[in-house]
Amino acid sequence: MKILLTAEFYLSGQSTHVLDLAKQLCNLGHSVKIVITRVYVTDFYTHANAYLQGVSVPCHIGTTKTELHRLIRRFQPDVLHCHSSTIFNLTRNLAIQTGIPYVITCHGLGLEHPRYRQALADAAQIIAIGKNTAETLLPLFSPKTHIIPNGVDTELFVPQRKEKKLRVVYIGRIDSSKLAPIAALNEAVETILGDNLVVVSNNPPNLPGLLHLPWQTDLPSLIGKTNIMAGSGRCAREGMACENAVLLMNRAYDGLIRPALTRKKNFDFSGNIGRYNLSKIESDLHMLIEQKKRLVTLQTFSRRWALLHLSSLEMARRTANVYQQALAPSPDLVHKKIKLSRSQIQGWSLNIMDKKNR
Numbered sequence: 001m002k003i004l005l006t007a008e009f010y011l012s013g014q015s016t017h018v019l020d021l022a023k024q025l026c027n028l029g030h031s032v033k034i035v036i037t038r039v040y041v042t043d044f045y046t047h048a049n050a051y052l053q054g055v056s057v058p059c060h061i062g063t064t065k066t067e068l069h070r071l072i073r074r075f076q077p078d079v080l081h082c083h084s085s086t087i088f089n090l091t092r093n094l095a096i097q098t099g100i101p102y103v104i105t106c107h108g109l110g111l112e113h114p115r116y117r118q119a120l121a122d123a124a125q126i127i128a129i130g131k132n133t134a135e136t137l138l139p140l141f142s143p144k145t146h147i148i149p150n151g152v153d154t155e156l157f158v159p160q161r162k163e164k165k166l167r168v169v170y171i172g173r174i175d176s177s178k179l180a181p182i183a184a185l186n187e188a189v190e191t192i193l194g195d196n197l198v199v200v201s202n203n204p205p206n207l208p209g210l211l212h213l214p215w216q217t218d219l220p221s222l223i224g225k226t227n228i229m230a231g232s233g234r235c236a237r238e239g240m241a242c243e244n245a246v247l248l249m250n251r252a253y254d255g256l257i258r259p260a261l262t263r264k265k266n267f268d269f270s271g272n273i274g275r276y277n278l279s280k281i282e283s284d285l286h287m288l289i290e291q292k293k294r295l296v297t298l299q300t301f302s303r304r305w306a307l308l309h310l311s312s313l314e315m316a317r318r319t320a321n322v323y324q325q326a327l328a329p330s331p332d333l334v335h336k337k338i339k340l341s342r343s344q345i346q347g348w349s350l351n352i353m354d355k356k357n358r
Contacts, residue, residue: 024316151312159243232271
């Protein structure tokens with residue numbers, strides 16, 4: 001198949017997802033090109049572009065209709081696959097004008113907003129990266145919505161020679177909603193290790209007693225050497241692949257990722273369920289530091305679980321299956337455009353609000 005991925009680029013798990021997906025689709029024998037309609041950070045030119053060249057994925061930067069149509073005429077993709085909500089409508093228009101089916105991946109919440117609905121309605125298939133995201137789409141789009149969690153390149157994110165000195169590294173984007181968990185982790189690290197918490201993020205948390213590093217383009221080298229990591233989402237997955245014990249936290253604290261936690265029906269990598277009070281961070285960290293065998297056991301479990309459940313190659317394989325469905329849709333789904341009536345939109349909005357209020 002020929003696949004054209006469309007996205008905007010900024011420092012985020014979403015951008016990493018697009019790069020990784022492109023690589024793994026190529027590994028599966030597909031022909032892939034990427035269109036980046038807007039670049040928000042210079043890291044694209046210093047790191048991401050070099051990465052794509054290394055895996056032989058052509059990348060085009062541009063937004064004009066003439067450029068995009070010229071690229072499509074030359075490449076003749078079988079399917080378009082959009083990853084950024086800001087260009088859902090752009091991808092939809094390209095699909096309508098060229099007659100090429102398109103797939104949308106929804107990377108977060110809030111996509112039930114009316115401005116996204118027609119693009120979602122006309123998409124051949126929809127991919128949600130998790131259950132919470134899927135639930136906002138299911139009222140209207142359940143027949144064509146697929147849950148495919150984020151994967152990790154387990155050949156890139158690998159354990160390396162571990163540091164002898166135990167330290168704790170938090171990795172993730174930071175806003176005000178995440179400061180309380182980070183402050184609790186920072187206090188626990190100071191109390192138990194007498195050391196600084198290392199925070200790698202887009203913005204400094206402005207909390208005393210921690211070491212802040214700007215976002216790192218070579219995360220595999222950093223995470224591969226660490227023993228204990230804190231974070232959520234893609235960063236937590238990458239930590240597991242690199243054989244770390246992972247404290248799952250984001251706006252709340254969900255505990256150490258261990259076998260019992262992964263077996264829970266509502267387990268996810270959001271770090272927002274709030275299974276435990278923030279005070280539990282200190283006791284979990286104390287256990288890891290004082291019981292070295294337990295630490296090693298959890299590290300071994302992390303890597304094995306990542307190999308079994310988090311491979312981005314498997315993610316790409318499942319995504320390619322969705323492309324096949326987009327190319328051969330059932331008569332009552334895509335290519336028969338879904339026009340949303342006012343009553344449907346209002347009913348969907350009430351359904352979503354009711355779920356949020358429960």
